[in-house]
Amino acid sequence: MKTDTLLDAVVVGGGPAGLAAGTHLSRAGRSALLLERGSLGGQARGLERIENYPGFPGGISGARLMELWLRQAERWGLAVRAGEVVSLARGADGVFTVRLKKGRAVRSRSVLWCAGAGFLKLGVPGERRLLGKGVWNTYDEAPSCAGKSVAVIGSGEAAVQQAAILARKAKTVYLITRTPALKAHNLLLERLAGSGVVRLPGFRVSKIVGGKKLEAVELKPAAGRGQTKKIKTDALFTLIGKEPPGVPAAWLSKPAGFFEAGDCCSGRFRQVAVAGGDGIRAAMRCMIYLEDL
Ligand SMILES: Cc1cc2nc3c(=O)[nH]c(=O)nc-3n(C[C@H](O)[C@H](O)[C@H](O)COP(=O)(O)OP(=O)(O)OC[C@H]3O[C@@H](n4cnc5c(N)ncnc54)[C@H](O)[C@@H]3O)c2cc1C
Incomplete structure (x- = not known):
């Protein structure tokens, strides 16, 4: 597809939402271009096993499921390009200009924003410097943790699931939570209970320590009183809730022709x-x- 012509739709993000949207538009004969800045399949691609996706009684790996979605998108002629969208603007004629970090801008009659949501940062010293060097703001680094000492911070389903998955291969897994309560459904809690994960409730991470890579995590009591604790760890997964990225546009309200999913x-x-x-x-x-x- 020529991207210098006026497209019917630009889909931003190649996760499940973007792939489904793009496939639907292409199958309907619309000229649609999907732009993805990272891996096609989005967060779903990194999931070891998806057990609750309808139609797969034994579950399916996220990578396999997303490969099937991508094949279906290609079958209907969805144009897919690598690229990060850095700004959106809508002209008086209703045409959107979609700017990429590298390369030319694309013009389209509509935009479908399917950019997902990333995990929040802790905002503690050492985090930014060691991100990607042992500190992970994502969960798909689990395969690299075999035989290692790792820590997960968070009390929601993503953290509980990640801790239980890591415990299958890692030497020690710590689950750090501010409160004793976990916000996950029973099946995940049962898996966690039998996994050997060491729970550290009532703590918050106050500092992340390391030189070229992560070495340890300093913990303080969440309630404010008590002794600081230091645990040696090779990896820290910070899975503490999610936040969608802001739409890179100077709009006061979402204009006609702009859709989110x-x-x-x-x-x-x-x-x-x-x-x-x-x-x-x-x-x-x-x-x-x-x-x-
Ligand atoms: C640990 C964990 C476990 C999970 N387990 C399950 C489960 O068991 N079952 C289940 O159904 N779901 C599960 N999920 C949730 C599921 O992965 C997500 O709901 C799903 O992937 C969301 O799809 P999406 O397309 O909205 O976003 P994403 O999958 O996040 O995809 C968004 C895409 O947009 C791209 N993007 C963002 N900004 C830009 C930009 N400016 N330019 C270009 N591209 C951009 C990103 O790179 C990304 O690929 C889990 C999630 C996590 C984190």
Whole structure:
């Protein structure tokens, strides 16, 4: 597809929401271009096993599921390009200019923003410097932790699931939480209970220590009183809640022709099937918009 022509739709993000949206638009005969700054398949690609995606009684790996979605997108001719979208603007004629970090801008009648949501940062000393050097703000580094001492911080499903998965191969896994309560469903809690994960409730990370790579994590009592604790660890996964990236546009309100789908707008309902369905709904809305133009 020529990207210097006016497109019907630009889809930003190649996770489940973006792939579903783009496939739907292409199958309907719309000229759609999907732009992805990282790995196609988004967060879902890194999931070791998805057990709650309908249609796969034994579960399916995230990589395999996303490969199937991508094949379907290609089958219907969705154009896919690597690129990070850094700004969006909408002209008086209703045409969007989608600027990429590298390369030329793309022009389109509509934009589907499917950029997902990233994990929040802790905001403690050492975090920024050691990000990617033992400190992970994502969860798909688990395979590199075999035989190591690792720590997970967070009390939600992502943290609980990650701790239980890591415990299968890591030497020691610490789960650090501010409060004793975990916000995960029973199946995950049962897996955690039998996993050998060492729980450290009532602590917050106050400092991340290391030179060229992570060496230790300093913990302080979440309540404010008590002794500081230091644990040696090779990896720290900070899975403490998610925040969608801001839309890179100077709009006061979302304009006509701009649609959002998936984790970036689904609040607490962050699942592959939800993101895919949301992507399709956004594509359907977009098609009505394009027909009305
Ligand atoms: C630890 C963990 C376990 C999970 N377990 C399950 C599970 O068991 N079952 C389940 O159904 N779901 C699970 N999920 C949730 C599921 O992975 C997400 O809900 C789903 O991937 C969301 O899809 P999405 O397309 O909205 O966003 P994402 O998958 O995050 O994809 C967004 C994509 O947009 C790209 N992007 C962002 N900004 C830009 C930009 N400016 N330019 C270009 N590209 C951009 C990103 O690189 C990314 O690839 C889990 C998530 C985590 C973190």
